Amino acid sequence: MSALLALILLGAGPVEDVQVAVLAHPVEKGTRLERSDFESEARAPAAARGTLSAEDAAGMEAARNLSAGMTVRRSDLMKPQMVRRGEPVTIRSVSGALVITASGRALNGGGQGEMVRVVTTATNRTLDGTIEGSGTVRIAAP
Numbered sequence: 001m002s003a004l005l006a007l008i009l010l011g012a013g014p015v016e017d018v019q020v021a022v023l024a025h026p027v028e029k030g031t032r033l034e035r036s037d038f039e040s041e042a043r044a045p046a047a048a049r050g051t052l053s054a055e056d057a058a059g060m061e062a063a064r065n066l067s068a069g070m071t072v073r074r075s076d077l078m079k080p081q082m083v084r085r086g087e088p089v090t091i092r093s094v095s096g097a098l099v100i101t102a103s104g105r106a107l108n109g110g111g112q113g114e115m116v117r118v119v120t121t122a123t124n125r126t127l128d129g130t131i132e133g134s135g136t137v138r139i140a141a142p
Helices: 002-011
Strands: 018-023 038-043 088-095 098-106 115-120 126-133 136-140
Touching: 088 115, 088 126
Parallel strands: 088 136
Antiparallel strands: 018 038, 088 098, 098 115, 115 126, 126 136
């Protein structure tokens, strides 16, 4: 059986390289990627498996430091951080037409739509909420 497989593989001939997007320069953790950060390069199909195109990676942030010339995979990226740990946030509690706002500080970071824990500045109360936008967290009204 293995001899048959070897004959099939040898008869298939050389595998052609495919064009993939690679980073044109080093990218630091937390940097938002743009299409201009990429260039096209020929790579073996096995090395290209699972890589993202420049279009798919654009708008995402680097989850770690990335080197020039490397391909980018989903695990190398994260949603853009709208709230960062330790930064001031506006806490909004909405119930119908009633909107209550308070200032606070984020205890962890995240992207839009993700859960985040915040502490209110006035009462030091810890709350869980959803990130609505840059520096804004919405708390579910009881």
